[in-house]
Amino acid sequence: MAIAVLGTGVLSGLGGTALSLLLHMIQHLAYGYGQPGGPHNFLQGVSAAPAWRRFAALCAAGVVAGVGWWALGRFGRPLISIAASVGKTGPGKPMPPFSTLVHVLLQIVTVALGSPLGREVAPRELGAVLATATGRVLRLAADDRRIIIACGAGAGLAAVYNVPLGGALFILEVLLAQVGQRAVLCAVGASAIGAFVPWAVLGNVHQYEIGPMVVTPAVMVWALCAGPVIGIGAHGAKRLAGLAQNRAARGVGRIGWCLVVFPLMGVLTCFYPQLPGNGRGPMQLALSAQLGMELAATLLVLKIIVIMGALRAGAAGGLLTPSLTMGGLLATVLATAWNLWLPLPGVDVGTTALLGGIAFLGTFMAMPLTAIALGIEFTHVGHDMWVPIFLTSAGALMAFRICARADRVRVVQSQPHAPGSMSARS
CATH class of the missing domain: 1.10.3080.10 (Clc chloride channel)
Structure with missing residues (x-):
C-alpha cells in the first residue's frame, strides 16, 4: 500500500504537470501571447489579442467540443465518473483508459481555447485512471483499491493547483466520505507527493495574489x-x-x-x-x-x-x-x-x-x-x-x-x- 501511495502521488503529479504545460501552450498559441516583453497571463493575453482572434479561438473551441465529444460518445466506451469508480463499499466500475484519456484531453483543449468551465476535472480523472492501473498491478485488496483511486484523483487536483491540504480533504470529504486513519494517511501522503512533483517544472507558486487583508x-x-x-x-x-x-x-x-x-x-x-x-x-x-x-x-x-x-x-x-x-x-x-x-x-x-x-x-x-x-x-x-x-x-x-x-x-x-x-x- 505504501508503494501504491508513492506511485500514485508521483504519477498524478507528472500527469498534472503535463496537462498544465499543454494548457499553457495552447493558450499561448490561440491568443498569441507569452513572448518576451508581452503579456504573460491568460487575462492579459486575451485582453491584448484582437477581437477576431478571440472570436476564432472560441469558434475553434466549439468545433473541438462538438465534434470531439460526439465522436467519443459514438465510437468510444461509456465514460465512468470518479465517484462511480471509487464506489461506496469497494471499487466500482473501472474507468476505460483510452476513452477517459480522450475525455481529459478534450477538456484541457477546450478550456485552453476559452471554454468557461474548469480544468480541474481532467487531472483528477487522469490521476484516478493511473491509480486504478497501479492498484491492479500491485494486486491491492478491494478496499485499498478504492482508497488508491480516490488518492489518484485528489493528488491530480493537488498537482495542478499546488494544494496538498485541499487535495487531501477532497479525497476524504468528497470521494471517500470517511476519515479513518488508513484513509487519512494515504490521502495526506499521495496529495503531498502530487503537489510536490510539479515544483521542478511549474514552480512552488500559489494561484492568486492578494494584498494585506485585515479583520475589522x-x-x-x-x-x-x-x-x-x-x-x-x-x-x-x-x-x-x-x-x-x-x-x-x-x-x-x-x-x-x-x-x-x-x-x-x-x-x-x-x-x-x-x-x-x-x-x-x-x-x-x-x-x-x-x-x-x-x-x-x-x-x-x-x-x-x-x-x-x-x-x-x-x-x-x-x-x-x-x-x-x-x-x-x-x-x-x-x-x-x-x-x-x-x-x-x-x-x-x-x-x-x-x-x-x-x-x-x-x-x-x-x-x-x-x-x-x-x-x-x-x-x-x-x-x-x-x-x-x-x-x-x-x-x-x-x-x-x-x-x-x-x-x-x-x-x-x-x-x-x-x-x-x-x-x-x-
Missing part, C-alpha cells in the same frame, strides 16, 4: 450578513447547473449546440475579455478590488450565462474555479453596495471577494471544508482571516441547506399522492 468589526458584520445571501445565490446557480446538465445535448445535436454556443461566447469576448477561461482572471481582479459594481454585476450575469450555455451544449469540465469566481463577483457587488448605500463602516472589497468566493464554492460544490482549504492555499491568506472565512461559509451553508429542504418539501407536496394532499386524504 465591519468585515465580521459583513461576513455574518452576506453569508446567507451568498448561500441563496449558490443554491440558485446549482439549480441552473442541474437543469443545464440534465438537458445537455447528446449525439449529433451536441455538434450543433457547440457550434452555436461557443461562437456566441466569442462575440461576447470581443466586448468582455474577462469571460474566456475558467474565471481565474476575473477572480484575481475581484481580489485586487479592480472591479466596479457595474462591471462585477455584468461579469457575474455573463459568467452564469456562458457557464450554463457550455453545460447545455454538452461540453465537459469542472466547476471549481467557475464557482469560486461567481462567488467572488457576487461578493464584490454586495460589498460595493454595502459601502455605497448603508450607513455602516466600509469593508475592503478584495477581502470580501475572498470570503464570498470560498463560501460560494463550498456550498455550490457541497465541500465546505475542502473549499476553505483551497481558498487558503490559493492565496496564502493569513491566519486571522480564517475567522470571517468560517463565518461566511457557515452562513452560506445554512442558507443553502434551508433552500434545498424547501425544494424537497415543494416537490413532495406537488406529487399527486403525497401525504396531506387531497388525493391522499381521499
Whole structure:
C-alpha cells in the first residue's frame, strides 16, 4: 500500500504537470501571447489579442467540443465518473483508459481555447485512471483499491493547483466520505507527493495574489450578513447547473449546440475579455478590488450565462474555479453596495471577494471544508482571516441547506399522492 501511495502521488503529479504545460501552450498559441516583453497571463493575453482572434479561438473551441465529444460518445466506451469508480463499499466500475484519456484531453483543449468551465476535472480523472492501473498491478485488496483511486484523483487536483491540504480533504470529504486513519494517511501522503512533483517544472507558486487583508468589526458584520445571501445565490446557480446538465445535448445535436454556443461566447469576448477561461482572471481582479459594481454585476450575469450555455451544449469540465469566481463577483457587488448605500463602516472589497468566493464554492460544490482549504492555499491568506472565512461559509451553508429542504418539501407536496394532499386524504 505504501508503494501504491508513492506511485500514485508521483504519477498524478507528472500527469498534472503535463496537462498544465499543454494548457499553457495552447493558450499561448490561440491568443498569441507569452513572448518576451508581452503579456504573460491568460487575462492579459486575451485582453491584448484582437477581437477576431478571440472570436476564432472560441469558434475553434466549439468545433473541438462538438465534434470531439460526439465522436467519443459514438465510437468510444461509456465514460465512468470518479465517484462511480471509487464506489461506496469497494471499487466500482473501472474507468476505460483510452476513452477517459480522450475525455481529459478534450477538456484541457477546450478550456485552453476559452471554454468557461474548469480544468480541474481532467487531472483528477487522469490521476484516478493511473491509480486504478497501479492498484491492479500491485494486486491491492478491494478496499485499498478504492482508497488508491480516490488518492489518484485528489493528488491530480493537488498537482495542478499546488494544494496538498485541499487535495487531501477532497479525497476524504468528497470521494471517500470517511476519515479513518488508513484513509487519512494515504490521502495526506499521495496529495503531498502530487503537489510536490510539479515544483521542478511549474514552480512552488500559489494561484492568486492578494494584498494585506485585515479583520475589522465591519468585515465580521459583513461576513455574518452576506453569508446567507451568498448561500441563496449558490443554491440558485446549482439549480441552473442541474437543469443545464440534465438537458445537455447528446449525439449529433451536441455538434450543433457547440457550434452555436461557443461562437456566441466569442462575440461576447470581443466586448468582455474577462469571460474566456475558467474565471481565474476575473477572480484575481475581484481580489485586487479592480472591479466596479457595474462591471462585477455584468461579469457575474455573463459568467452564469456562458457557464450554463457550455453545460447545455454538452461540453465537459469542472466547476471549481467557475464557482469560486461567481462567488467572488457576487461578493464584490454586495460589498460595493454595502459601502455605497448603508450607513455602516466600509469593508475592503478584495477581502470580501475572498470570503464570498470560498463560501460560494463550498456550498455550490457541497465541500465546505475542502473549499476553505483551497481558498487558503490559493492565496496564502493569513491566519486571522480564517475567522470571517468560517463565518461566511457557515452562513452560506445554512442558507443553502434551508433552500434545498424547501425544494424537497415543494416537490413532495406537488406529487399527486403525497401525504396531506387531497388525493391522499381521499
